[in-house]
Amino acid sequence: MSTDELISQIRKKKSFLCIGLDTDLTKVPPHLLEDADPIFAFNKAIVDATHHLCVAYKPNTAFYEACGLKGWEALSRTMEYINSNYPEILTIADAKRGDIGNTATQYAKAFFEDLSFDAVTVAPYMGRDSVEPFLKFRDKFTILLALTSNPGAFDFQTKTIEGKELYKHVLETALTYENADRLMFVVGATKAEYLKQIRAIVPKNFLLVPGVGAQGGSLEEVCKYGLTRDVGLLINSSRGILYSSRGEDFAAAAREQALQLQQAMAVEMGKI
Amino acid sequence: MSTDELISQIRKKKSFLCIGLDTDLTKVPPHLLEDADPIFAFNKAIVDATHHLCVAYKPNTAFYEACGLKGWEALSRTMEYINSNYPEILTIADAKRGDIGNTATQYAKAFFEDLSFDAVTVAPYMGRDSVEPFLKFRDKFTILLALTSNPGAFDFQTKTIEGKELYKHVLETALTYENADRLMFVVGATKAEYLKQIRAIVPKNFLLVPGVGAQGGSLEEVCKYGLTRDVGLLINSSRGILYSSRGEDFAAAAREQALQLQQAMAVEMGKI
Numbered sequence: 001m002s003t004d005e006l007i008s009q010i011r012k013k014k015s016f017l018c019i020g021l022d023t024d025l026t027k028v029p030p031h032l033l034e035d036a037d038p039i040f041a042f043n044k045a046i047v048d049a050t051h052h053l054c055v056a057y058k059p060n061t062a063f064y065e066a067c068g069l070k071g072w073e074a075l076s077r078t079m080e081y082i083n084s085n086y087p088e089i090l091t092i093a094d095a096k097r098g099d100i101g102n103t104a105t106q107y108a109k110a111f112f113e114d115l116s117f118d119a120v121t122v123a124p125y126m127g128r129d130s131v132e133p134f135l136k137f138r139d140k141f142t143i144l145l146a147l148t149s150n151p152g153a154f155d156f157q158t159k160t161i162e163g164k165e166l167y168k169h170v171l172e173t174a175l176t177y178e179n180a181d182r183l184m185f186v187v188g189a190t191k192a193e194y195l196k197q198i199r200a201i202v203p204k205n206f207l208l209v210p211g212v213g214a215q216g217g218s219l220e221e222v223c224k225y226g227l228t229r230d231v232g233l234l235i236n237s238s239r240g241i242l243y244s245s246r247g248e249d250f251a252a253a254a255r256e257q258a259l260q261l262q263q264a265m266a267v268e269m270g271k272i
Numbered sequence: 273m274s275t276d277e278l279i280s281q282i283r284k285k286k287s288f289l290c291i292g293l294d295t296d297l298t299k300v301p302p303h304l305l306e307d308a309d310p311i312f313a314f315n316k317a318i319v320d321a322t323h324h325l326c327v328a329y330k331p332n333t334a335f336y337e338a339c340g341l342k343g344w345e346a347l348s349r350t351m352e353y354i355n356s357n358y359p360e361i362l363t364i365a366d367a368k369r370g371d372i373g374n375t376a377t378q379y380a381k382a383f384f385e386d387l388s389f390d391a392v393t394v395a396p397y398m399g400r401d402s403v404e405p406f407l408k409f410r411d412k413f414t415i416l417l418a419l420t421s422n423p424g425a426f427d428f429q430t431k432t433i434e435g436k437e438l439y440k441h442v443l444e445t446a447l448t449y450e451n452a453d454r455l456m457f458v459v460g461a462t463k464a465e466y467l468k469q470i471r472a473i474v475p476k477n478f479l480l481v482p483g484v485g486a487q488g489g490s491l492e493e494v495c496k497y498g499l500t501r502d503v504g505l506l507i508n509s510s511r512g513i514l515y516s517s518r519g520e521d522f523a524a525a526a527r528e529q530a531l532q533l534q535q536a537m538a539v540e541m542g543k544i
Binding site for chain 1: 424
């Protein structure tokens, strides 16, 4: 997918919502557990109910791996379903992988080729040769962790190196990687005030922002500092949408939550 | 597995060799490709030929994920085979995972419960709450990346924060995590001279050292700076052992390479 195609989808839907498909069998409606593949059944219902309100789906691989082979099969079926029925939607493997060149290439194959994702999240700790094998895929996006939304982000990411926090070094260094135009960055919404400084370093790249809602971030704050002329944001919500009801109406309830976010996003886009 | 059990196995075998099961179908002997599960067939032959010479097997998950569902099935079968036939051997999922608490718990379940690994490698970038969910498994080991063996390690890991390199902050901070006695650390062998300073910070924890052989590290150098009274090292070799022959004799050739490393390790252990 090209950046222009993504922007065009965002403008058409008046939405920059990404829905995190962090499907947890202990939280899905109990009646789905009778299905032969409850993870896929849940995902399919959520996708069918929300595809017109969001521009991206982001399954976090941990939830699928925790279910073993059945989990990978459900992830694979989910990807086939989205790609067949809603090919305009950006699919992000939230995998946070990071390994040496030779091995990073294997991960890139796993997510970009075998599972046909449009994008994958990657961890920066191992540096250039752990990121560039993903960037070699010119029609895919590589989404690098910069500043995450969890408490542990303060252990290392915000430590100062030569007068500048580590996450800023990550942003600056990553811009020197080959095919850096295919980079997006993960920036947690719980730190909206950081976005101003981040935008000074990466004025154009899309930012994937988790942590609006359940983790306490404010949509308005994030947009105030993070929006660009081309929007430049993907805001993720997972639990707040997926588990708003555990009854038969779970998909309708999810749609309602997604609609509220989409409407708030349309308002923010009106301010650009 | 307890640390004492690991040390006892090391003393008995006079080996601290870890064999990296980075099984790549483009590199395995061509005759194996006729097998219904060539990855498992290769792994089984390697394990049967080398189990008495090594104390750990470390499949890198990237190679399995790149093969999709078949890859995960082969990984699962490999784990069942090792655990059933050679239960004394430490099994390490080289997964380099790292995610927020809730999600890290799912990864811990995937590797420790679903696949029954004894250990998993974890990335430090997201800090405490991305590591402690693994450490909660008191009979498992969590192996944190500190200083890796690839060129990209110099992008961030060796940058100086308050007079000290980032990887040293990772070591020091990790020692404050709950259940830090279950931590091991990844330290690349291409930087053996760093091991002296690392040992000053973590005098007791086991270090998992990749990069001897193919990546240019020297066993003697690593042992000079890294060995403790209880050995305290696991030295990994992958390609150098796995792919020493592409003929029918591949397993015997792998055994021969493993034997050479084991004999060199026995000499080093004699110096303790």
